[in-house]
Amino acid sequence: MELIVQGIVKAFELLLSFDPEVLGITWLSLKISGTATFISLFFGVSIGTAVALTTFPGKRLVISLINTGMGLPPVVVGLFVTIMIWRSGPLGFLEILYTPYAMIIAQAIIATPIVMGISLASIQNLPPNLRLQILALGASRMQMVWVLIKESKLPLLAAVMAGFGGVISEVGASIMVGGNIKGYSRVLTTATVMETGKGNFDIAIALGIILLILAFLVNLLLTHVQQRQRLR
Amino acid sequence: MMKMFKNSKTVAVLIAAFLLFALGASDVLAANAEPKQKNIILATTTSTQDSGLLDVLIPIFEKETGYFVKTIAVGSGQAMAMGQKGEADVLLVHSPDAEKKFMEAGNGVNRRLVMHNDFIIVGPSADPAKIKGLKSSAEALKTIAKAGALFSSRGDNSGTHAKEKALWKQTGITPAGQKWYQETGLGMGQTLNVASEKKGYTLADRGTYLALKKNLGLDVLVEGDAALLNIYHVIEINGTKWPKVNAAGGRAFADFMVSKKTQGIIKTFGVDKFGSPLFFPDAGKKVEDLGK
Numbered sequence: 245m246e247l248i249v250q251g252i253v254k255a256f257e258l259l260l261s262f263d264p265e266v267l268g269i270t271w272l273s274l275k276i277s278g279t280a281t282f283i284s285l286f287f288g289v290s291i292g293t294a295v296a297l298t299t300f301p302g303k304r305l306v307i308s309l310i311n312t313g314m315g316l317p318p319v320v321v322g323l324f325v326t327i328m329i330w331r332s333g334p335l336g337f338l339e340i341l342y343t344p345y346a347m348i349i350a351q352a353i354i355a356t357p358i359v360m361g362i363s364l365a366s367i368q369n370l371p372p373n374l375r376l377q378i379l380a381l382g383a384s385r386m387q388m389v390w391v392l393i394k395e396s397k398l399p400l401l402a403a404v405m406a407g408f409g410g411v412i413s414e415v416g417a418s419i420m421v422g423g424n425i426k427g428y429s430r431v432l433t434t435a436t437v438m439e440t441g442k443g444n445f446d447i448a449i450a451l452g453i454i455l456l457i458l459a460f461l462v463n464l465l466l467t468h469v470q471q472r473q474r475l476r
Numbered sequence: 477m478m479k480m481f482k483n484s485k486t487v488a489v490l491i492a493a494f495l496l497f498a499l500g501a502s503d504v505l506a507a508n509a510e511p512k513q514k515n516i517i518l519a520t521t522t523s524t525q526d527s528g529l530l531d532v533l534i535p536i537f538e539k540e541t542g543y544f545v546k547t548i549a550v551g552s553g554q555a556m557a558m559g560q561k562g563e564a565d566v567l568l569v570h571s572p573d574a575e576k577k578f579m580e581a582g583n584g585v586n587r588r589l590v591m592h593n594d595f596i597i598v599g600p601s602a603d604p605a606k607i608k609g610l611k612s613s614a615e616a617l618k619t620i621a622k623a624g625a626l627f628s629s630r631g632d633n634s635g636t637h638a639k640e641k642a643l644w645k646q647t648g649i650t651p652a653g654q655k656w657y658q659e660t661g662l663g664m665g666q667t668l669n670v671a672s673e674k675k676g677y678t679l680a681d682r683g684t685y686l687a688l689k690k691n692l693g694l695d696v697l698v699e700g701d702a703a704l705l706n707i708y709h710v711i712e713i714n715g716t717k718w719p720k721v722n723a724a725g726g727r728a729f730a731d732f733m734v735s736k737k738t739q740g741i742i743k744t745f746g747v748d749k750f751g752s753p754l755f756f757p758d759a760g761k762k763v764e765d766l767g768k
Contacts, residue, residue, distance in 0.1 A: 330563050425548075
């Protein structure tokens with residue numbers, strides 16, 4: 245119990261003293277996970293919407309696969325990304341193992357099915373007649389898709405939050421493909437693992453608290469945007 | 477129409493926010509734009525990182541040479557597995573028997589002695605198996621086995637685990653599968669915590685134990701046995717076997733580790749914090765002369 249209090253005190257000490265290393269780690273976590281979420285948003289929403297709006301044989305199987313992907317274990321993603329991009333791997337020429345790029349790729353792979361699954365469900369959840377109405381009003385197909393996406397913006401913002409939350413808190417893949425290199429690929433989660441290993445439990449708890457605050461602030465912003473839309 | 481505009485604006489704001497992240501990431505990317513041969517992948521054991529030694533040495537090396545070192549702290553077994561595939565440029569490891577095999581297979585060149593410290597057998601202060609003060613580490617393990625007292629093993633192919641297995645071999649006991657023998661599969665720090673929580677014994681490197689001591693309910697019970705030496709070597713990965721390996725960088729780092737200046741830093745590292753050094757510099761010495 246004393247340790248937790250120490251950790252909380254330490255967290256505020258680190259934050260209020262603007263410790264450059266902690267700030268760097270926090271900023272890097274935000275950048276990597278933010279970029280990964282952005283990438284996942286592009287693939288997730290477009291493919292999710294496409295699957296939701298079309299009918300094709302095996303659609304249920306595809307949806308099941310996407311839903312399974314929502315629970316993709318990060319370490320497994322980390323393992324496969326590592327094997328793909330290490331020097332002897334098929335993408336080894338890129339030389340990106342143990343870089344922030346590799347972490348963005350791995351995190352985007354983790355977040356994409358989450359965003360895809362929620363987008364798919366939310367578009368499918370719209371009243372089926374809505375599509376007909378929009379088209380009847382003379383909208384083109386692209387306009388129709390755009391209106392549908394906007395109609396489901398509430399769950400789509402939830403998808404962003406779920407995707408971001410999934411990757412910012414993820415450690416298995418990040419430590420594997422990023423390597424936890426000081427000042428370069430060390431993020432909040434990997435630093436927490438390392439400080440625990442070093443026995444610096446107070447710093448580990450402090451980093452954990454900073455991670456929670458960060459996740460809270462990002463979600464606060466997104467929720468604010470989401471709920472403001474709703475009131476109109 | 478107005479409503480649609482407002483909605484689009486929100487979407488645009490969100491997209492812009494994420495683009496900002498992406499742009500922000502570009503300075504991360506810029507760091508990577510330097511020539512690839514600037515990067516050195518150092519695969520090493522967790523003890524060199526967890527003790528804080530590398531945090532002191534690597535910035536000095538980077539400043540002197542302009543290389544960028546990517547330290548991947550894993551067990552010695554995994555570090556050598558990386559070297560075996562040409563996925564690392566230089567190794568700093570402490571698993572001498574496995575290192576010899578590694579060298580015989582032509583994976584590495586120029587294996588050089590860097591430093592040593594020692595392993596210790598730690599356990600609860602109540603010492604249920606009564607091993608305290610035993611001079612021989614093998615004898616101590618035998619006594620633990622006989623008493624059926626809990627022993628936490630790393631079980632992760634690390635240098636410490638390799639040493640522990642070698643000691644068990646000396647005793648003629650096969651601990652795997654025994655009720656009192658648990659493999660954690662974790663790093664040294666976490667294994668010490670497990671042993672402490674479960675009131676078990678374990679083999680640890682002194683550096684990690686000292687660093688964690690304040691949170692552990694474990695005492696040093698057996699130490700000073702010559703079999704408990706913990707010896708670190710630096711190995712350059714064979715650049716002719718894997719052309720992608722940064723052989724020049726690996727050599728520069730290995731040279732740095734055995735240089736007079738670095739050895740001097742190793743000699744005093746940890747004295748201020750723990751009252752005694754964590755590692756003893758050995759460059760240029762022979763393994764047989766250590767601990768004398």
